[in-house]
Amino acid sequence: MAVWRLTNTTLEFPPPRAAGIVNVTTDSFFAGARSATPSKAVDEGMRLVAGGFDLLDVGAVAARSGPPVESAAEAALLIPAIQGLCARSGVPVLADTFSPVIAAQALDAGAAAINDIGGGSDEMLALVAERGCGYVLMQIEGPPRIDRPAPSRGDPVEHLLGWFGERIARAVELGVYPAQIAIDPGFDFDLGIDDNLEILRRLAELRALGHPLFIALSRKDFLGAVLAGSWERRAAAEEREAATIAATALAVAAGAELLRLHDLSALDALRTAAAIAVPT
Numbered sequence: 057m058a059v060w061r062l063t064n065t066t067l068e069f070p071p072p073r074a075a076g077i078v079n080v081t082t083d084s085f086f087a088g089a090r091s092a093t094p095s096k097a098v099d100e101g102m103r104l105v106a107g108g109f110d111l112l113d114v115g116a117v118a119a120r121s122g123p124p125v126e127s128a129a130e131a132a133l134l135i136p137a138i139q140g141l142c143a144r145s146g147v148p149v150l151a152d153t154f155s156p157v158i159a160a161q162a163l164d165a166g167a168a169a170i171n172d173i174g175g176g177s178d179e180m181l182a183l184v185a186e187r188g189c190g191y192v193l194m195q196i197e198g199p200p201r202i203d204r205p206a207p208s209r210g211d212p213v214e215h216l217l218g219w220f221g222e223r224i225a226r227a228v229e230l231g232v233y234p235a236q237i238a239i240d241p242g243f244d245f246d247l248g249i250d251d252n253l254e255i256l257r258r259l260a261e262l263r264a265l266g267h268p269l270f271i272a273l274s275r276k277d278f279l280g281a282v283l284a285g286s287w288e289r290r291a292a293a294e295e296r297e298a299a300t301i302a303a304t305a306l307a308v309a310a311g312a313e314l315l316r317l318h319d320l321s322a323l324d325a326l327r328t329a330a331a332i333a334v335p336t
Contacts, residue, residue, distance in 0.1 A: 062190035076104030094136035115152030142166030185231030195242035259310035
């Protein structure tokens with residue numbers, strides 16, 4: 057049985073759980089998940105909870121490439137949304153930020169965990185150790201929001217095993233308890249199409265690291281490329297729902313404990329796959 061320790065609770069797996077995506081943004085890659093104001097983000101989060109999502113993942117800076125976002129601007133959107141959802145939703149709320157400054161404010165506002173696409177800086181890891189919150193460590197090879205060619209590597213799963221091994225060891229060295237850490241392979245981040253597919257195909261091998269798998273593949277670009285047959289002609293995010301359903305079911309069958317999802321249809325896929333493939 058895997059566990060994930062959050063600020064005020066510990067989740068046990070199975071069953072796998074779904075984190076509903078709430079973006080307090082106007083530029084996230086999927087137009088169907090944009091809430092321009094904290095008030096609209098709270099409404100969207102409550103809709104997802106009513107639909108059965110187990111957690112909420114709230115962010116105010118799009119992961120797509122772009123100029124830096126000022127901390128004050130991020131906080132003005134993210135913190136009120138987290139406060140509102142922590143007060144009303146009744147489920148754990150994750151703050152999706154790679155800024156330790158914003159992460160600290162989000163934890164003060166009630167967030168139970170930090171979802172960090174920044175790869176685990178020492179400053180972020182020290183904060184997580186100090187606060188005792190949950191933490192999602194995502195693989196990335198450089199700063200977020202900067203486009204760069206995917207590096208050439210032989211075996212992407214072996215690379216992830218080594219990368220996570222080093223970053224987890226550093227986190228523990230800085231005082232983070234292993235049970236606080238979930239790991240995210242970082243689909244679409246510094247990974248080519250074939251890398252993404254190979255990792256998804258072999259997700260079970262990452263479970264050897266002993267941490268819950270947090271899988272963020274909903275409507276991702278690599279799924280659009282599979283649908284269209286090439287990266288250049290990849291299907292738009294709005295056309296990737298069925299691909300997300302298929303990938304979600306396969307990830308659950310491979311042992312993923314946490315799925316970050318946009319759609320109620322993908323939540324249905326998670327539940328069905330869990331009933332078939334995951335012993336209780």
